[in-house]
Amino acid sequence: MSVASSMGPRKTGAKKRKPEEALGGEKRGEDGEEREDRRRKHRGNKKYIGAHVGIQGGIWKAVGSCIEMGGSSFALFLGSQRSWKRPVLDHTAADKFREQCALQGFVPAHILPHGSYLMNCGSPKEDVFEKSQALLVDELSRCSLLGLNLYNFHPGSSLGSITTKQCVDKIAGAINHAHQQIPAVVTVLENMSGQGSTVGGKFSELKSIIDEVRDQTRVGVCLDTCHAFAAGYDLAAEGGVKAMLDEFDQQVGLHYLRAIHLNDSKGKLGCNLDRHEDIGKGHIGISAFRDIVNEPRLDNIPLILETPGRPGFEYAEQIELLYSLCEKQ
């Protein structure tokens, strides 16, 4: 299931605020103070917990939404998930976004745009591959305009009609092409649940893509906990988080790890299903998330929720819960 369909309404659980306050205007009245308190509480914590936020009404609004839910990092889409061709990102919107980030103290390393679901850079169909390659370039250029330097996407799928190796070659080819067109932005591959013929369920597959990328300073990995569990990495077992990171370090290298997607799983271990669940409510369970927020190898990178966020247990509450599990830093 996609993030778009597995995540619930982007309510924050926080009280409604006037738009100018939500955008991080000056501290005003009680609401402003509450928000400041929440942020101050997490200052100094090396865990940058946040969530995937909406861009409805303007891309800069993502920043205010993150603040409202008490997040320290966020993910966002760069445009509509339905169209291959999007209107040019206007400079005023991009400027507003950058201003908001600066004002609220968000650095690019803690903001993780998520790529379009239409893209399949490993597609055996030539027209889809061409369109995906072009969209990848377009999305990286949007990142540059927004002052961002990370870009997370799903590697791709062979659709069962080419080998994994051929699919890997195509994905790496698309990344190399995009790197040539757009400077600086780091392409961050997401691990997959192993559903169908997607590539990236096994860490070794991520590594084969990385091996073919010419500029390896510009490639990284985002580990999605639900996808990892569904692919067979047993995060629910005692010491499961450490074991997964050890394996990742051995097979890929920890220095490639740029972010984590924090999702519990509706499906069981090894089910290969991409079904996100709220934190502590699925088969992974709360202990694994306690281990994650206390794992020093996950300091200073974005830890992003993409959960359904049911009423009463929305992102604000899940962020609060995760911070409450952090032992003294």
Ligand SMILES: [Zn+2]
């Ligand atoms: Zn994803």
Ligand SMILES: [Zn+2]
């Ligand atoms: Zn994810």
